[in-house]
Amino acid sequence: MTILPDAKLYIDGVLRDAEGGATFDVIGPWTGEPVGKAADASAADVEAAIAAARRAFDTTDWSTNADLRVKLVTKLRELFEANRGRLSDLARHEAGAALGAVGRAHVDMALDGWDDYLRLFPQVTWEKDYGTRSSFGFESHRKTVSEPIGVVAAITPWNVPLYVNVGKVVAALLAGCTVILKPAPNTPGMGAIFGELAAEAGFPAGVLNVVFGSDPALAGEMMVTDPRVDLISFTGSTGVGKRIMEQGAPTLKRVFLELGGKSAKIVLDDAPNFAMEVATAMLVFHAGQGCAVQSRLLVPASRYEEAKAILKHSYASFGDNWGDFDNPQHIMGPVVSQRQMERVMSYVELGKEEGATLLAGGNMRPDKGNGYFIEPTAFAATNDMRIAREEIFGPVLVVIPFEDDEDAIRIANESDYGLSGGVASGDFDRAMRIARRVRSGSISVNGGMCIAGDLPFGGYKASGVGREWGLEGIEEFLETKAIAWRAA
Structure with missing residues (x-):
């Protein structure tokens, strides 16, 4: 008996089934039985999500309209608050969270971290003045500007899915990136809810996309190797993290990896x-x-x-x-x-x-x-x-x-x-x-x-590359550009 609503894909502003209506069962850890059904994305579905995210970054004002980003990310946060009960159900039935754990790392800590991102966002330094410098007989004025890196693929695990999804998706959206969220096959519903509520909040088409499937590697490998994707943000095992670095190397893709620990x-x-x-x-x-x-x-x-x-x-x-x-x-x-x-x-x-x-x-x-x-x-x-x-x-x-x-x-x-x-x-x-x-x-x-949520989190050695959460977590999704102009 299914308990959870069907998890649908969200691609280019549309909640939809997978190609051909393919689905897979979501197995509940408490019972070993199906608790829901999820769309089983095909390669064509993933391709559509990549194309939509690229188009939204390149042809809309999402990357430059900070006021719009804050407005919609705040609206999305309000919708998540209104759906706390459903978030709890997803954490329990998909991830196997005990009831006493839901109010900690699974739901409350995730939403508190979302609030931290919104509170910290005004502290992002978008421009920095470097003053003038004389060289080759003339003076130049210099400054740096921070710009969103582009299309982000967020590949997330099953253990505390809402917490990790928020850590990646909210930071990338605030930074001005467009996002493709790929949750683990065990916990697709905690990803699907981002698409459902983004549609309700009125996000522009393609800014946020959600894809998942029974194959744990298909979508991830497509995004890691695709030159239209600028950054991979991955949380999971060290072994998979090494593979992502290897597969992303031909396109010199930036990677953020939050990996294992002991x-x-x-x-x-x-x-x-x-x-x-x-x-x-x-x-x-x-x-x-x-x-x-x-x-x-x-x-x-x-x-x-x-x-x-x-x-x-x-x-x-x-x-x-x-x-x-x-x-x-x-x-x-x-x-x-x-x-x-x-x-x-x-x-x-x-x-x-x-x-x-x-x-x-x-x-x-x-x-x-x-x-x-x-x-x-x-x-x-x-x-x-x-x-x-x-x-x-x-x-x-x-x-x-x-x-x-x-x-x-x-x-x-x-x-x-x-x-x-x-x-x-x-x-x-x-x-x-x-x-x-x-x-x-x-x-x-x-x-x-x-x-x-207001502290950077990440690891040394085989525990990863880069930092998530805190101001640093937003800055992971930014590029720095130096501009100089000759003094009159």
């Missing part, structure tokens, strides 16, 4: 509430399906046994307080798909094979329902194990001992990734020294919130 939380021996810091490291929110989650817990070797005992008790206390679709206190539901469940369980088995000690969990939970349920899991491990080095994207925590501050920094940095992390200490200066040396795009010190 972030470390370092709890120092002088943390004021050591037990609480360790206990709250449990990886349960949205079943650990977040690129910036702190999936490595680093604790002093001198307190390693204590930390393991705390974790065992914390997981036991957490018990079965997860996986109930209607419980507003629950923040953890299923993983998103059968494929993801199999991937996570393969890492659980790998951890056992590597000799890691299973502290809690490690099982699928079919008693929770017919969906994709894996219980919260924790291992005691060493940093050379694959479960400590590779992104699992599930509710699997590893706890690792360190000898001293230098060793903690070494372990945190001994990773291909560098997206986020945390440090807890009773000595603020000590915590800040460590935070500055961890090679990561964001760091929480003593619980500070380092991810917000």
Whole structure:
């Protein structure tokens, strides 16, 4: 039985079916059954979206009419507010969000970030005066101007789809770009709603387009290789990010990549509430399906046994307080798909094979329902194990001992990734020294919130290229042009 309305494409200002009326089923993570149907875009549909976005950028005043952009992006925000209930339904049925998680990263944080973009937009520097300079016997006046880069392809993931869609689409539209949004096949409805509400808001044809299909790569690869697309903004796995860079190279396409993570939380021996810091490291929110989650817990070797005992008790206390679709206190539901469940369980088995000690969990939970349920899991491990080095994207925590501050920094940095992390200490200066040396795009010190709509977000190393959110997130979609004119 379908629960969600059909997800339609939005191309050149028209909500429509895919070529030939092709559709695919949207499978609900809670049940393993279809919860909706979505248009299954063909290559011809994607071609039409690219052509529409190019035409809208080249032949309309969208790129130069900032007042119009702010007016329509604000109107779209109001329509999203009026549809909060539907956004919640999409997050729950498509992405598998637990009810207690909807009001955090899935809906509220996304809409708050939208407000941050609108508040920050007036701070964009569109022109900068560089004064005059004398050379070759005459003086020149100089300035730079910022201009939208052009057509943007926004390729987004299934884990927190509204949050990522807003992060890309709203910034690009405000910057003056035209956009093709390509959401993941698991969560097409959270993309389709952008098209539906943009049509209601009165967006000019072609400024925003939405395409999706059962093939996760078709639309993305077409946009990455097409010279009419100027920028790819992608959030997803590091492997796919590398492929995008490779495929975009022949057209020298600009790419923004927000990729994987294996972030470390370092709890120092002088943390004021050591037990609480360790206990709250449990990886349960949205079943650990977040690129910036702190999936490595680093604790002093001198307190390693204590930390393991705390974790065992914390997981036991957490018990079965997860996986109930209607419980507003629950923040953890299923993983998103059968494929993801199999991937996570393969890492659980790998951890056992590597000799890691299973502290809690490690099982699928079919008693929770017919969906994709894996219980919260924790291992005691060493940093050379694959479960400590590779992104699992599930509710699997590893706890690792360190000898001293230098060793903690070494372990945190001994990773291909560098997206986020945390440090807890009773000595603020000590915590800040460590935070500055961890090679990561964001760091929480003593619980500070380092991810917000008004802060730039992105990674070092294999965690990506560029920054999203904040003023910097808008500026990612701008080019800088220098202009000089000879003084009279």
